[in-house]
Amino acid sequence: MTRNTDTGDDSGDALPDGGVAESGQRSGFSPVSALNERFGSDFVESSQFWLPPFLLVGLFVYGAIIWNLLISLTDFTGFGTPDYGDLDLEMYSRALADSGFVDAAINTFILLVGFTLVTLALGLGLAILIDRNIRFENTFRTIYLLPMSLSFVVTAQFWAWMFNFNNGVINIVITSLGFGRVDWIGNPDIVLWAVMFALMWQFAGYAMVVFLAGLRAIPDEHYEAAKVDGASTVRMYWRVIIPQLKGSTISASVVLMVFALKAFDFLYSLVGGYRPPNGADILATKMVREAYANLNWAYASAVAITLFLMTLGIVGPYLYYQYNRGNL
Amino acid sequence: MAAAAEGGTRSKCSTVGPAATARAAEALVAAFDEEYPDVEHEFNPIGGGGNQNLDAVVANRLQNGDPPSSFANWPGPNLQRYEGVLGEVDDVWESEGFEDVMVQEAVDLHQYNGAYRAVPLGSHRLNCLFYNTSVVEEAGVDPDSLTSVSALIDALETVQNETDAIPMTHGASGTWTTTQLFASTMLGQEGYEAYMNFLDGSPDEAAVQATFESLAEILGNYINEDASSIGLTESNQNIIEGNAAFIHQGNWAAGAYRNAEDFNYDEDWGFKTYPGSEGMYMLHFDSFLYPSNNPSPDVTDQFMAFAGSEAAQVAFNQYKGSIPTRTDVDMSEFGPYLQETQQDFAEADERPPNLQHGLGVPSETMTALNDVISSEFSGPYNVEAAAEGFVDAVSN
Structure with missing residues (x-):
């Protein structure tokens, strides 16, 4: 592949319209130059670098998503090959009529919103405290971040023990404070919040680190100016500092929400199976159960697509926001 | 190979x-x-x-x-x-x-x-009731005399009154333990025919409901309070450590007794066919x-x-x-x-297939049954909804 300097120069500084017309007249139609002029000066020449990963990602990520979508439109169950001749939305209407699916979708949504908001708030609080030039700052930072480095498999077992009705540390603490014991795992009204609490414990440290980086990026002058103007500490953070953490908040919440959607690992490890305690079923566990316990591939694919759309609904606006700011 | x-x-x-x-x-x-x-x-x-x-x-x-x-x-x-x-x-x-x-x-x-x-x-055998010998002796219960589900419930009551032990230990972090307990209880209480009709897809709703009533009585009163947060292994440990009198399980539970030290058959632990299902091997x-x-x-x-x-x-x-x-x-x-x-x-007079481990119903029915246990019968125990769900799940 040799570099065509003529065309390269043309499209490099000329307006696209004029460039196309000129090069068309000068050298006849050439796909390489046409592509280069359309997409940028080195489009074809650089393709050897970006094309292989582009195709691989396209095939294995986007191709798989599209294939999954196709399967969700079939009636594929059991072993064999799906019949692509008869596509309809039956699996989606079945999902809407399935109370188990609706419950799982609601739980997923609650987990998503509740976990993300509380974790952000907690992470911000911790970050502000750590940022107050306290002693042993690094030690505290490490302690708060440590849970995130642990695998869900480990933390789920910790929490299963801690939530134990009889001898779990949480019930021991609250009974010693004079309250009655709580059935954290067995009560369907509570278990989702218990799971959320455990996830929050695990990821608050991550939110803290993101916010801490955001806080450190704010010039000291802003703090000093607020103080000179006589703002109280609370007022200073609320009016001056926190509004500048928008970027950190958005990036942290996207990561947290994606983690919330992946709470499958935690729930799986908590009970050692695909069926979470009553009241804590989420779309991810429902999907795996339908696929592998019942071999309802099409239905499981429909659940997967629903989960995918939820994820897209979260990540899409974020990408758009970043795009508008010129970061993409 | x-x-x-x-x-x-x-x-x-x-x-x-x-x-x-x-x-x-x-x-x-x-x-x-x-x-x-x-x-x-x-x-x-x-x-x-x-x-x-x-x-x-x-x-x-x-x-x-x-x-x-x-x-x-x-x-x-x-x-x-x-x-x-x-x-x-x-x-x-x-x-x-x-x-x-x-x-x-x-x-x-x-x-x-x-x-x-x-x-x-x-x-393996499914209709098994295992017990810790010293706990049932302390309670004054003779396991061999338990030949009906109601006798079992009376015995659980006695254990509760006479000892500090858990009458019946149950690990319910998964739903399968409850589903298989349903099967043994139905077999013991409603008999072979009712159980087989249930598996065959023509369940007697009254029999299913009566089974769930007994289950609700057992699970609602006589099991360990932390049942929902433990599984079979921890539950079985309650028998080995003398914290509980009875456990219903397949006889893989006995494998753990053999591996436990100083815990011998007939001396420290015993076996009784699940009450009411004598002469049968699930x-x-x-x-x-x-x-x-x-x-x-x-x-x-x-x-x-x-x-x-x-x-x-x-x-x-x-x-x-x-x-x-x-x-x-x-x-x-x-x-x-x-x-x-x-x-x-x-x-054995009869060898009815089990419900939870593949021999009684297809896997999709089994999933549906466990969905019902999860949503209606993992505490609080909703007898009617569970019975209705089970009947719907198996009916042809």
Whole structure:
């Protein structure tokens, strides 16, 4: 592949319209130059670098998503090959009529919103405290971040023990404070919040680190100016500092929400199976159960697509926001 | 297994089985090596999640046209989910004369669509009530006198009043323990016919409801308070440590007693057929299924023949805590408990299939039943909704 300097120069500084017309007249139609002029000066020449990963990602990520979508439109169950001749939305209407699916979708949504908001708030609080030039700052930072480095498999077992009705540390603490014991795992009204609490414990440290980086990026002058103007500490953070953490908040919440959607690992490890305690079923566990316990591939694919759309609904606006700011 | 044939060509093949039975699997492999020293093999134990991981691995391999030579699973209606991907092993059954040495239920349950699809390796019993001897003695309860579910409930009440122990320990972090307790309770309380009608898809709603009423009484009053946050292993530990009087389980629970120190059959722990189901043996089979499109048909046939042989069944079952499915096996290498179990098995009036472990209903029905337990019967216990859900799930 040799570099065509003529065309390269043309499209490099000329307006696209004029460039196309000129090069068309000068050298006849050439796909390489046409592509280069359309997409940028080195489009074809650089393709050897970006094309292989582009195709691989396209095939294995986007191709798989599209294939999954196709399967969700079939009636594929059991072993064999799906019949692509008869596509309809039956699996989606079945999902809407399935109370188990609706419950799982609601739980997923609650987990998503509740976990993300509380974790952000907690992470911000911790970050502000750590940022107050306290002693042993690094030690505290490490302690708060440590849970995130642990695998869900480990933390789920910790929490299963801690939530134990009889001898779990949480019930021991609250009974010693004079309250009655709580059935954290067995009560369907509570278990989702218990799971959320455990996830929050695990990821608050991550939110803290993101916010801490955001806080450190704010010039000291802003703090000093607020103080000179006589703002109280609370007022200073609320009016001056926190509004500048928008970027950190958005990036942290996207990561947290994606983690919330992946709470499958935690729930799986908590009970050692695909069926979470009553009241804590989420779309991810429902999907795996339908696929592998019942071999309802099409239905499981429909659940997967629903989960995918939820994820897209979260990540899409974020990408758009970043795009508008010129970061993409 | 990969066969080393003369001239050095090898036909590769592999067998997939559950990891929970690692020691039993090792014994099985060792016995196979002794029988067929020329055959190389690859035995992949896969563990976790009550066979769920095994199911997922097998499902993926079958779906991708890369079946193992054989894999461990349950026969019976459970075979339905492998529709279209199982081959037949009629010739193995015939050449080995399995029909003459296996119980009739094994013969029936290993066929699907008119052909044998699998070979049994061993059997567990489901309608078991185990107890800690010193706890029931302290309570003044004679387990052998418990011949009905209501007598069991009275005994649980006595244990509660007379001792500090948990009357009946239950690990309910998964729903399967409750589903299998339903099966034994229904068999014991409503009888063989009602239970079989339930499995066959023509359930008597009143019988199902009455079963759930008894279950609600047991689970609502006499089990450990932390049931929902523990599983079978921890629950069973309550029996070993003397914290609980009774446990209902398949007799794999007894495997843990044998591994516990100073915890001996008849002295420290005892067995009682689940009250009301005396004379019956609720069946479970560990079997090897034969996938079609088999990567090593000849060696797999050898392996299937071996799985049903006396050598294999003795080697495997004494460690798994189960019994041979052949009735012509010398039981001298087994402990006294399994010897009794084998006798019950051979002499049972009825051998109803289990509900939760593949022999009674297809896997999708089983999932539906467990959905009902999860949403209606994992505390608070909603008898009517659970009964309705169960009837709907099995009805044809």
